[in-house]
Amino acid sequence: MSADRDGRGGDETRVGRERFRPADHPNDHFLLTTVVGSYPKPAWLTDVRERHEADGDAVTDDEWTEAIDDASRLITGEHERAGLDVVCDGEMRREEMVEFFARRIGGYEFKGPVKVWGHNYFDKPSVVSEVTYDEPWLREEYEFTAGVAERPVKVPITGPYTLATWSFDEVYDDDAGLAYALADLINEEISGLVAAGARYIQIDEPALATTPEDHAVVGECLERIVAGLPDDVRLCLHVCYGDYGEIYPKINDYPIDEFDVELANGDYDQLDVFADGDVDPDLGLGVVDAHTPTVEPVAEIEANIREGLTVVPPEKLTVSPDCGLKILPREVAYAKLENMVRAARNVEADLDSGEIDPDALRTGP
Structure with a gap:
């Protein structure tokens, strides 16, 4: 843990990543x-959703629930078939990452879509009264996914800073005040998820990349989020795009176990930001591009993984796509994951045999 969470240190927590190693790991x-x-x-x-929303009699609520349960079961199995160590259901129950949560948080209202670029619109929510936690947001999603999965399940949650800055605010004095209030609600949500068995939580903060000067606000939000959580909860912070040099090494003070970054899309131009070798949390490294339909060959992904080994040792490296894959054709997304897992297993074998010397990679020739 980068900073003590209720007094506990980082090394003991990181040993816990071994709990995600499959029993048959080669x-x-x-x-x-x-x-x-x-x-x-x-x-x-998508077809069933549109018919359900257009006419509740065409597709009943029970039929819609059955459809999303089937999709969740299908995609969770697809992730496991690709070989992932930790899976999720691909957010089958969600649409937009802010709207989904705003519709479940007391104090939010929707007053109509706003134009964001081109002909694209975003149903931007408004905070019209103090935000409240009225009911669980993700417990049903987690419990169903965990019930059908054979591998551990990760729970992604849109972070409080992004929820605050990507909303209209008619109540709080500033974005920070709203973000702190939302962080307290997220702590309550995670506490419920932990009680249900969740042990791997990811906080998504894409807004931090666009306003890195607010890194201290995000840090305070994370402190509120982890307050009182058990030692064995793995917390990941995902930030995409932006200038990581404005965030690192400040993230070393965050109470997180993993910092997940999007670097494949930029050909690892920003990897040298972490080259001082002092990255405290584990590094979640994007090794396939989430924005191109080209499926990277296994050998290319292996080279990307080796890039990560130049800044952190193998025991601190998590391998993932750059970001969510929802904009890609499904067959492309699956092929990327399958090749990614093969590449990771190949690099592991090369580490075992000594063909790859991670110490030499980090110290250079």
Whole structure:
């Protein structure tokens, strides 16, 4: 843990990543493989959703629940078939990452879509009264996914800073005040998820990349989020795009176990930000591009993973796509994950055999 969480240190917590190693794992080394969150929805699910929303009699609520349960079961199995160590259901029950949560948080209202770029619109929510936690947001999603999965399940949650800055605010004095209030609600939500068995939580803060000067606000939000959580809860912070040099090394003070970054899309131009060798949390490294339909060959992904080994040792490297994969064709998303896992297992084998010397990679020639 980068900073003490109720007095506990980091090394003991990171040993806990071994709990995600499958019993049949083929290598001594273990590069944890997972996803960031979203995944392409089956075409039939989109059709059923549209018919349910247009006419409740055409598709009843019970039929809609059955459809999303089937999709969740299908995509969770698809992640496991690709070989991932930690899976999720691809956010089959969610649409937009802010709207989903705003519709479940007391104090929010929707007053109509706003234009964001081109002909694209975002149903931007408004905070019209103090935010409240009225009912669980993700417990049903987690319990169903965990019930059908054979591998551990990660729970992605949109972070309080992003929820605050991507909303209209008619109540709080500033974004920070709203973000802190939302962080307290997220702590309550995570406490319920932990009681249900969840042990791997990812906080998504894409807004931090666009306003890195607010890193202290995000840090305070994370402190509120982890307050009172058990020692064995793994907390990941995902940030995509932006200038990581404005965030690191400040993230070393965050109470997180893993810092997940999008670097494959930029050909690892910013990897040298972490080259001082002092990255405290584990590094979640994007090794396949979530924005291109080209499926990276296994050898290319192996080279990307080796890039990560130049800044952190194998026991601190998590391998994932750059970001959520929902904008890609489903067959492409699956092929990327399958190749990613093969590449990770190949690199592990090379580490076991000594063909890759991680100490030499980090110290240079």
